[in-house]
Amino acid sequence: MKYLTTLVFGLLLFTHAALAQGLAQKIENAFEAFEREPNMKYGIASITVLNGNTGEVMYAKNEGTGLATASTMKAITTATAYSIMGSNYKYETSLRYSGTIDGAGVLNGNVIIQGTGDPSLGSENFDETKPEDILAQWVAAIKRAGIKKINGSVIGDDILFNGHMAPSGWTWIDMGQYYGSGVSSLNWRENKFKIILSGKGRVGDPAPLQRTDPDKPYLKIINEVTIGKPGTGDRVYAFSAPYSSFIVLRGTYASDLNKQIEISVPDGALDAAWSLQAALEKEGVSVEEPANTAFLMKSEGETIPLETTLLDRYFSPTLSQICYWFMKRSINLYGEALLKTAALQEGSEPETSEATDWEKEFWSELIGEGEGALKIKDGSGLSPESRVTTMAMAKILLHAKKQNWFGSYYENMPTYNNMKMKSGTIGGVLGYTGYHTAPDGTPLVFSFLINNHMGGSQPMRLKMFKMLDALK
Structure with missing residues (x-):
């Protein structure tokens, strides 16, 4: 009986590992096909997909390259605000x-x-x-x-x-x-x-x-x-x-x-x-x-x-209510106010340069990534000077998943392509970062950024959605 139990357990582990390998290969194939798109000839794409339970890297490419974030920065700012003020904070x-x-x-x-x-x-x-x-x-x-x-x-x-x-x-x-x-x-x-x-x-x-x-x-x-x-x-x-x-x-x-x-x-x-x-x-x-x-x-x-x-x-309404519109409608003003408020509460000066320096240090310590992975210039992502790696962004979302305020944070994430994720669009920049559950039940945390793409934003979004379909 003991032998049979061990055998069944071993088969389950093998099956799970095989499914994980299959998912990773599926993501890799989709991402490599995406990189070959003519619209990406002069651009760069980066992706990080983590296991939402263990933090294991399921797949990553160019994950250490800092890229402009556009409004995906708002996912970081929201996590910062929740961490410092809590979901019930009111102005x-x-x-x-x-x-x-x-x-x-x-x-x-x-x-x-x-x-x-x-x-x-x-x-x-x-x-x-x-x-x-x-x-x-x-x-x-x-x-x-x-x-x-x-x-x-x-x-x-x-x-x-x-x-x-x-x-x-x-x-x-x-x-x-x-x-x-x-x-x-x-x-x-x-x-x-x-x-x-x-x-x-x-x-x-x-x-x-x-x-x-x-x-x-x-x-x-x-x-x-x-x-x-x-x-x-x-x-x-x-x-x-x-x-x-x-x-x-x-x-x-x-x-x-x-x-x-x-x-x-x-x-x-x-x-x-x-x-x-x-x-x-x-x-x-x-x-x-x-x-x-x-x-x-x-x-x-x-x-x-x-x-x-x-x-x-x-x-004011609660922070959770404010962040709902901040994430859904991507209101840049909210991001700058939330960043300054969080920094001020932690003893930093509310000037944007001081606040972003504090925020970089805050997250670098929590996720174990160097400050060079988080060259943040504002709270909204409107600044074209911001550069963040997809690994750092995915790790911040992974950290958020383990906090008692995560339910509110997750609910405030918009839904695109039947996936919970924050989008970002600015000249030549597109991005998506968020959460999804794989077919085998594995929770996934991901960040996907592209810079300097050619052509219009809408055709590129559809190509990005096709790539992200590999997580489904």
Whole structure:
């Protein structure tokens, strides 16, 4: 009987090993075929597939070569945020005032919106973060305090992250677009807004700016967009920089197009302060001075008074809820806010360069890979300077699989090609990283990156999906 049991156990081990070898060979064959694709003639591809239970390398090729990640970087940033803050973490934004309120309801001081980095404040993605509801809550709190007039101004306190910044690796062409919005410790409506253009007229004529949504009277918008040929779509680009008071619009807007275009706000904290001031004045509460921010005041040698009184406390959705939209919609702003918040909580400076240095050290120690395998330049992957190896990325996902927050992390991963994985796309770069279960029940962790491919992104995605089908 003992001999029979040993024999059966041995056969099971042999069968499992044979299946594992068969899967590895299948992946190898598919990857080698992918490398021979004409679109990869001048490119490079890297893949790492790990056993999700043991960490054993099932297959890897070019796994030690650092490649641009595009938005697959968000899988790393999310794991970082979960590790430091936990899935139930909430940001707090407080509404305060300085000075005193006299008997006539006049505030001789300022109303202050004190931010701690919440990237979802005023976002349309959540029921509880709608901008009109938050503004109504703040106006009501100000009125409850008996304030009928403000002799000072509404100030956005964005000083925790040292102001509104875009990572140094971001490009000029990206920063003015909605996906290139910079981050501060006070963000508002994801630091973006809509422009509505008209394509009525002849090709080559100016495309008039009809309005913005919401209104932005404090910004000067220089519109140089012209009407494009039918079928050419949206080729409009916005050019602005942090703290800019004007935005330049260039490009073409097709004559048959009917689309609202989103662009970034140069200063989200100032936009939040201006929005609250407008809401107050609409409700009959006058504000004497223009909206301002703590960072802009600092540049003038001024500071917010230390003595303030609390009016209202607002709490964000949980980190898990924020990361759902961060992963699903690949919102770059969220990545930068999460990275800075995690770094700050661990005692690092919230500057992007300091935060990424801390993050590289954090993960290098946990996964046993050198810092050269994690040349991280931002939290979102928008920087073309970031370089990460697929081995390092796969090991981070393997580490996440063993944590008590993994269920939330896994659920927030998008699904593509019937596989749980985060995608990434930027000029000449495509990537997928995530989890899958092999036909024999083996859990797999993988990272697959390509750089400098030829041709369009969509045909290459389909080729990548075909290669990843080898894991099924």
